Amino acid sequence: MNASLDRSTVQAPRILPCGDCALSVEFGDTIDPEINGKVLALDDALRVAAVPGILETVPTYRSLMVHFDPTMADYAGLSQRLLSEAQALTSQTVAGRRWKVPVVYGGAYGSDLDDVAERHCMSPSRLIELHARAVYRIYMIGFMPGFAYLGGLDPQLATPRRVQPRAKIPAGSIIIGGAQAAVASIECPSGWHLLGRTPVRSYAPDRDPVFLFSAGDEIVFDPIDEARWAALERAAEAGEPVAEQVAP
Amino acid sequence: MTALIVKSCGPMTSLQDHGRYGYQRFGVSPSGAMDRRGLALANALVGNPPWTAAIEFVHLGGILSASGGDLHIAVAGADCALKVDGKPVPPRSTATLEDGQTAEIGPARSGTFAYLAVAGGFSAPPQLGSQSLHLRSRMGGLEGRPLQAGDLLECRETAHPGAHMHLPADFAQEDGPIRVMLGPQDDYFTPEAIRAFLESEFTVSSHADRMGFQLTGPTLAHAKGFNIVSDGIVEGHIQVPGSGQPIVLMRDRQTAGGYPKIATVISADLDRLAQVRPGSPIRFRAVDRDEAVAAARAFKAWVESLPAALIPLRWTPTTEDLLAANLIGGTVHALDPVLPE
Numbered sequence: 001m002n003a004s005l006d007r008s009t010v011q012a013p014r015i016l017p018c019g020d021c022a023l024s025v026e027f028g029d030t031i032d033p034e035i036n037g038k039v040l041a042l043d044d045a046l047r048v049a050a051v052p053g054i055l056e057t058v059p060t061y062r063s064l065m066v067h068f069d070p071t072m073a074d075y076a077g078l079s080q081r082l083l084s085e086a087q088a089l090t091s092q093t094v095a096g097r098r099w100k101v102p103v104v105y106g107g108a109y110g111s112d113l114d115d116v117a118e119r120h121c122m123s124p125s126r127l128i129e130l131h132a133r134a135v136y137r138i139y140m141i142g143f144m145p146g147f148a149y150l151g152g153l154d155p156q157l158a159t160p161r162r163v164q165p166r167a168k169i170p171a172g173s174i175i176i177g178g179a180q181a182a183v184a185s186i187e188c189p190s191g192w193h194l195l196g197r198t199p200v201r202s203y204a205p206d207r208d209p210v211f212l213f214s215a216g217d218e219i220v221f222d223p224i225d226e227a228r229w230a231a232l233e234r235a236a237e238a239g240e241p242v243a244e245q246v247a248p
Numbered sequence: 249m250t251a252l253i254v255k256s257c258g259p260m261t262s263l264q265d266h267g268r269y270g271y272q273r274f275g276v277s278p279s280g281a282m283d284r285r286g287l288a289l290a291n292a293l294v295g296n297p298p299w300t301a302a303i304e305f306v307h308l309g310g311i312l313s314a315s316g317g318d319l320h321i322a323v324a325g326a327d328c329a330l331k332v333d334g335k336p337v338p339p340r341s342t343a344t345l346e347d348g349q350t351a352e353i354g355p356a357r358s359g360t361f362a363y364l365a366v367a368g369g370f371s372a373p374p375q376l377g378s379q380s381l382h383l384r385s386r387m388g389g390l391e392g393r394p395l396q397a398g399d400l401l402e403c404r405e406t407a408h409p410g411a412h413m414h415l416p417a418d419f420a421q422e423d424g425p426i427r428v429m430l431g432p433q434d435d436y437f438t439p440e441a442i443r444a445f446l447e448s449e450f451t452v453s454s455h456a457d458r459m460g461f462q463l464t465g466p467t468l469a470h471a472k473g474f475n476i477v478s479d480g481i482v483e484g485h486i487q488v489p490g491s492g493q494p495i496v497l498m499r500d501r502q503t504a505g506g507y508p509k510i511a512t513v514i515s516a517d518l519d520r521l522a523q524v525r526p527g528s529p530i531r532f533r534a535v536d537r538d539e540a541v542a543a544a545r546a547f548k549a550w551v552e553s554l555p556a557a558l559i560p561l562r563w564t565p566t567t568e569d570l571l572a573a574n575l576i577g578g579t580v581h582a583l584d585p586v587l588p589e
Contacts, residue, residue, distance in 0.1 A: 143502055
């Protein structure tokens with residue numbers, strides 16, 4: 001994935017066939033809040049409408065994947081309907097919920113923090129300040145259950161990925177790669193840089209809700225010191241969300 | 249409590265049903281049986297609904313025994329010999345595994361993925377609506393992992409009368425090129441690349457697992473770069489990374505990805521592709537939507553027709569059955585590649 005942050009004009013939506021069981025409604029080819037807003041607006045509209053034959057919709061950065069049953073849905077009618085709905089949409093600029101996510105930066109919790117700071121010729125504390133003052137938008141959840149792709153990283157912190165990806169990073173890793181940021185949900189391989197770690201589990205199979213975040217939500221990071229980690233970790237283990245919903 | 253006890257099995261043996269749908273928006277891969285045709289048939293033979301979870305064997309077979317009661321079992325999918333206490337069971341047939349008896353599933357003689365269904369199904373708790381194992385996220389299956397020797401799989405109570413059934417003729421499967429529909433990003437490729445994709449022979453490489461099949465063949469040139477902003481992935485998508493060597497995304501695929509996808513395998517041909525072994529050649533043929541939908545309908549109709557198509561199993565198998573069932577000892581060719589994970 002090459003996350004280009006170039007702003008481009010929003011293109012007319014188009015339908016891309018994805019075999020006999022799915023189609024993609026594409027709104028653009030860049031990472032852009034307005035494009036993503038349209039994806040989420042169409043997703044909302046389709047979930048409300050419960051169109052016969054549609055099995056599942058999956059929002060991503062710039063397009064909405066629509067899974068359907070080819071033996072039930074009429075493709076011509078379905079694609080025409082989706083196209084006209086997509087054209088009529090206004091971007092969903094109203095953000096979803098805003099979450100405050102506690103993070104322990106650096107040390108054993110974010111082993112790349114010092115290196116990344118040095119690369120950008122800034123102090124680790126300046127890096128933490130820049131990373132923690134932004135408001136991030138969850139563009140999509142993907143890669144692993146609950147893995148949140150974030151937009152909104154300060155451009156000064158854009159950092160090419162590691163040459164050698166790690167085979168495993170811990171659950172809750174707060175990471176950056178290229179111009180993107182993310183909250184890793186479970187242990188997974190990664191070529192991104194580890195800045196810190198949160199006790200928040202965005203995916204917890206035995207908790208209700210199983211998934212904490214949705215595409216369209218916002219995240220702000222709350223730097224905490226190591227002393228608070230243990231208590232929050234215990235609370236998260238016991239099924240507490242630990243992330244605080246601060247808006248709306 | 250009636251249970252199946254795993255005495256031995258290959259490393260990637262797992263529980264699989266139709267898959268875990270509805271959670272892709274949260275990054276959850278659907279997973280599910282690599283060969284749905286095999287899953288549906290194994291289930292039909294034991295009187296289960298078609299998408300009940302079964303044990304999926306990958307290339308290698310396994311040995312299991314019944315505990316606490318008698319079980320009705322059936323094996324379908326890849327061509328594997330099934331023996332109960334050493335006695336061969338004809339292909340596409342139900343067998344009884346009495347308390348304490350041992351079922352031996354031989355290694356696949358052709359194909360890769362075989363399914364063992366048990367009447368009533370397994371009682372492993374579903375996760376997000378499915379019992380399918382997705383190993384990379386440790387979801388589903390038995391405790392989020394593949395099966396291993398010593399595992400005890402509790403079976404559900406069943407009211408089935410337990411007749412022994414047999415399917416006389418298997419699904420008349422296409423045997424030509426794997427059918428695809430071009431797109432969604434065929435415009436990212438040169439016309440020469442599209443032609444090479446549709447006219448050349450590819451080989452399924454040893455990098456073939458439940459997530460994807462890496463193919464080797466002519467390099468497919470991108471017309472405008474190979475990095476795109478990640479978008480959604482469906483099963484059957486054929487993505488082409490910078491190497492120009494295509495990867496077909498299978499049941500354990502991720503939900504989104506950032507390489508252009510030249511084409512998509514039609515749903516009816518995914519089962520057939522899943523059973524193509526590493527080292528084997530494949531070709532692709534582009535079809536229109538009408539043909540793809542007709543094939544999807546035919547598959548659905550076949551699944552629905554299965555219960556009525558079964559006949560009571562004759563107790564004296566014909567020579568043909570015996571020839572088909574017998575297995576020169578269930579040997580595996582020394583050169584057969586083992587499927588990695």
